[in-house]
């Protein structure tokens with residue numbers, strides 16, 4: 001039996017003045033202890049709903065979920081004693097300082113006054129929250145709030161740490177910082193369930209990935225296994241001059257299994273092929289014959305983006321425009 | 331942000347283990363922690379406090395100096411008559427902060443944090459209503475002092491006067507739970523302001539708070555005599571010994587037995603809205 005397991009979860013929302021939404025439609029998961037599990041899916045796939053069911057925030061209409069053998073529905077309080085949660089939106093009290101927020105959380109886990117204070121100080125140091133230590137959270141950046149929020153989830157050493165889109169909305173630097181923290185937590189043996197819309201993020205952090213779409217798991221495996229399912233390789237060219245692009249695209253077209261992609265600046269093109277090496281050799285020979293200069297040429301395994309497109313028939317980034325709507329519906 | 335892996339490891343190993351206190355101890359501790367959070371907020375965001383102390387002072391001064399010349403209460407001084415009305419109006423409106431703050435907490439996501447912690451759910455709401463009680467108590471003290479300065483006197487005994495104050499605060503506390511329930515049920519904090527305006531304005535102004543109900547046109551008089559705020563005002567007025575001799579208070583049971591009516595009202599509101607709010611709190615996430 002896996003450490004965290006969910007079986008056939010179903011959740012239906014009944015919004016006022018709108019059709020019902022099947023947010024989870026028979027979702028099952030199992031996460032072994034000490035691993036990082038990535039729940040990957042576009043906006044609206046049901047990631048937050050899954051996290052909410054597992055963290056006792058909402059009850060599933062049917063199905064069951066257990067953490068360390070404890071049923072989330074039957075014994076939510078026992079679950080709450082063991083988990084740490086950093087939701088999609090930082091859940092911190094704006095009027096309290098970082099230290100006061102952490103201490104409040106500690107006391108609500110029923111730590112003793114001294115343990116709670118000491119732990120809050122420790123986390124402030126560990127997460128580099130010095131600046132927000134004695135000033136109200138209000139007025140600090142999103143990155144800082146996220147860090148405080150994550151620190152709140154680590155007041156105890158949680159049996160499972162839930163991170164719902166931990167880097168959405170962060171600037172690239174803060175995102176790298178967050179990745180470092182998650183990697184350290186993973187190497188410290190914490191069981192982590194993280195959700196993300198970023199394929200790169202799941203690839204980098206998760207031992208195991210479930211791709212979800214419309215409330216169902218549509219693929220399951222390691223990043224490598226998922227990539228292998230798409231099969232083939234990707235050939236990528238970067239030209240010295242954008243003028244040669246049509247010729248390069250034509251050459252790629254001939255060997256590719258689909259239409260070549262052209263990237264932003266008009267000097268790079270790529271295509272998926274069945275057999276990498278011979279196709280690359282053929283393209284290079286053709287371009288050399290035409291005297292086209294190359295900046296770079298290479299072969300790549302498909303990205304998780306390709307996986308997603310293949311599995312769902314639509315791109316993973318579909319829903320990202322909605323991101324700013326954020327909090328209202330949550 | 332750079333967090334060394336080994337520091338995280340040591341830190342997690344050193345992390346304290348949650349205790350399992352007895353349910354009662356947990357409840358008191360949780361209630362205190364969430365109350366403290368609200369006290370810090372009152373300290374950091376003093377607008378609420380400034381508003382809830384300045385406004386009653388203004389009311390007391392306005393009614394005792396501006397209107398008392400034109401509104402005659404036979405056999406009594408308008409200042410004495412009006413004070414229970416101002417007190418009641420202030421604490422009734424003061425009860426709406428709970429609703430507003432609850433809705434705001436939901437919007438800010440902090441309620442979700444609480445709901446994933448091993449705390450008593452009711453404690454969050456207790457902390458909330460305690461915050462209101464404190465604000466209302468402060469307003470009350472300010473109003474009493476201002477009242478005494480402008481010449482208001484308790485004509486009964488000190489004990490009865492205190493009972494009047496406690497009754498006002500207790501009613502407002504019960505009303506806070508109603509507002510908490512509304513706060514848990516609305517889409518945004520702003521809705522609370524509208525609801526409280528639409529409901530509380532007629533309740534406080536079509537009552538015996540500022541004028542004797544006997545002087546009102548018949549339909550309004552009937553409304554006023556059944557109005558729970560009238561019962562509250564009359565109860566406080568009686569306990570303060572400020573009912574003008576010979577005043578017709580009305581024949582309804584609530585007007586004849588205002589203190590009992592208010593006590594029953596408090597009990598009913600608490601009995602209905604405390605469990606209802608706790609139940610609602612448990613299902614915040616699943617609503618639209």
Ligand SMILES: Nc1ncnc2c1ncn2[C@@H]1O[C@H](COP(=O)(O)OP(=O)(O)O)[C@@H](O)[C@H]1O
Pocket residue numbers: 013014015021022023041042043044045046047048049050329330615616617618
């Ligand atoms: N409180 C809610 N009321 C109604 N519909 C909701 C609510 N929360 C989420 N949904 C809908 O349920 C689906 C899944 O949402 P969610 O779990 O938040 O997805 P994700 O986190 O993957 O973006 C979406 O279609 C979303 O619009």
Ligand SMILES: [Mg+2]
Pocket residue numbers: 044047048049088164165
């Ligand atoms: Mg989400």
